[in-house]
Amino acid sequence: MASETPTPYSSKDSVVCRNVSKVWAAGTRRAHEALRDIDLDISPGEFVVFLGPSGCGKSTLLYLIAGLEPATAGEIWSFRDRVETPSPERSLIFQETSLFPWLNVWQNVTFGHAIRGVPEAERKAIAADALQRVGLAEAINKRPDELSGGMRQRVAVARALSMRPKVLLMDEPFAALDVQTRQKMQDFLLDVWRDSGASVLFVTHSIDEAVALSDRIVVFTARPGRIKTIVTNTLPRPRNLFSRESEALRIHLTDLLRDEVDRAFAEQEGLVPAA
């Protein structure tokens, strides 16, 4: 077993995937291959965006890296450790809202502190600080069902950040936001990312967002998801999204994706038996 060798992979890397595959419900009739042979090395402090057609396994890969689901084959490492269980070092922001409805906003943000027995006054201060950063200082005592969808997602971001993770896994966190709020959240995320030195793995369907945020862009094939290509984004920061270079990158990504989305649809149509 590889787990007997302490560190076969560079211990500096924040995430290493080696030949990672995932079959949901493996060994049953409903077995469903989501990911195949993923090889990926992510350095500390790197901002990596996942792009790919719907259903190609992007969320699945984040689940595996978070340690919430076991890989069917292959290994995932984070720094010195083999990923086998979840860890507060790797925070995941889920695609669907996932606030605890019975806790108010600040209690949600500091859930991770509460289970460690951090006293209430301190937790309130942590929450106030984190909420300030996502522009929700006013909402500190509200309940989740009193917030809009976008506000809930920002609370989830504040919650993940308050854990000071080394790897931040974000599954389409800003998909529900309007363009202006999304812009603000992106700027804010870039600030936090620079300050914290954490690696960010960020799933999005928005090519604009990928161009604006990433150091590297991982483009996935249609299901079963494989890495089609990894595009390095060398545009200087702060980014000018209207420059000719960013336009060229957008066009390049659009071309890469179009093939895969077409393939994904073709496959799904093939799945429907002819009447």
Add this chain to the structure above:
Amino acid sequence: MTDAAIANPAPAAAKASAVPPGTAETWSTRLKEKLAESGPRIGWTLVSVGLFAGIWELLWAVGLADPKLLPPPHVFLGAFADQAKFFNTATRWSIGLNPADGPTPRQALLITVGATMGRVFSGLLIASVLAVAVGVLIRYFHLFEKLTLPTITLLSPVSPIAWLPVAIFIFGIGNAPAIFMVVIALFFHMVLGTVAQIDGVNRNLINVARTMGATKRQIYLRVIVPAILPGLLMVLRLNMFGAWMVVLIAETTGVGYGLGQVIMLARNTFNPSLVFFCIALIGFLGFASDWVLRMIQKRILYWVPETTGVLRGL
């Protein structure tokens, strides 16, 4: 509108704001608010029951309902003073008392109702505490599940009637067998209900707690228990009606005294008025207990949004 009517609200508001909170003034306004809120519901309840009673009375008036078999409401309710004396069965257990020394018919009625309600609620309480504990343990400890769940599933379809002899063998006569009957009739279903609730908890919520480093114990205490609370209270409310049904069975068969005993007496002495009087009484008590549980539910589940408004808008 007159000038006075327009001018009125201002002084009233000034007066209200001058009174410190918690005084009689604010209590009375709060009471008024409550009434305005629940008034229509109470009204509709009366209309609904009134409609039903009205049809019955009509059938009696045209001679379709034989008052000897199906006495209409005005007969069985009107005969209350007469009927109340049958509730003296409440004193049966205190043999040797001079009947004249015993409770008055009204007191006897209260004792009977109190005894039955006491059994319903202690049974319900014991059954729910035990069932929730066992249900959570089943999911918490895999071995415990393997050891208990098959037996629990096996026993849950057994009718409470079948437990009746067991209740008498073990507990004899008194409160204990009746409470045992309620507990045994509800326990197995409530365990299965609890397990189903736990299985239905949103995976994301559990995963959030996991990524934050929560232990299994913490996940159960801080995520699963609050997440299943709304479902559990619903299960509790539904089973409350079940408890009312079972307690009557336990009481009619001579396990103790109480409303069931009175119905048995009515049956043996062929007294339909008394039967319907008891049915009306039980209906009212069940309705009232459901209302109490609903209030408790609202209090505890402050985070559960009201959906009835949406449904009504359809």
